[in-house]
Amino acid sequence: MPQQGFPRQLRLLNAGDFSHVFEQADLKVHGKGMMALVRLSTRGHPRLGLVVSKKNVKRAVDRNRFKRLVRESLRLRQDHLPSVDIVVLARRGVQDIDNDTLHRQLHGMWKRLQRDAQAMIAAPTPERNT
Known part of the structure; x- marks a missing residue:
């Protein structure tokens, strides 16, 4: 049975990890009320970072619910995803x-x-830096 936890190794933990994705995102995937920036990686597993600002989602309970649902969703799909770093941004209305x-x-x-x-x-494209 595949591992279904969400340990530290599956998270983007510091500002450098986040800025690496923000500065050179390889993909943008849009959904209603959210957007994911994706950067290819060589770690062998996906990593997730979340950005949920007070400006876009006022109440803490709503921010926490969104983060919990995104983490749960990734945790269940982690074996199907390639080796990428993902930053999910919440938008207004989520x-x-x-x-x-x-x-x-x-x-x-x-x-x-x-x-x-x-x-x-x-x-792979030649202009992409890894």
């Missing part, structure tokens, strides 16, 4: 999306991310 819709949005985002990342790995 607090109005119910849990089932948010799960469907995230599932679709992970599928698109997987498909697009596999295409990038299969056909």
Whole structure:
């Protein structure tokens, strides 16, 4: 049975990890109320970082719910995702999306991310710095 935890090695932990993704994102995957920036990696597993600002999501309970659902969704799909660093940004209105819709949005985002990342790995471009 595959590992289903969410240990520290699956998280972006410091500012350098986040800035690496923000400065040179290879992919952008959009969903309703959120966006994921993706950077290919050689670590062998996906890592996740979350950016949920007070400006976009006012109440702490809504910010925490969003983060919990994103972490859970990635934890369940981690074996299907390529080796990438992912930063998920919450946008305005994400607090109005119910849990089932948010799960469907995230599932679709992970599928698109997987498909697009596999295409990038299969056909690397010379201008991309790794």
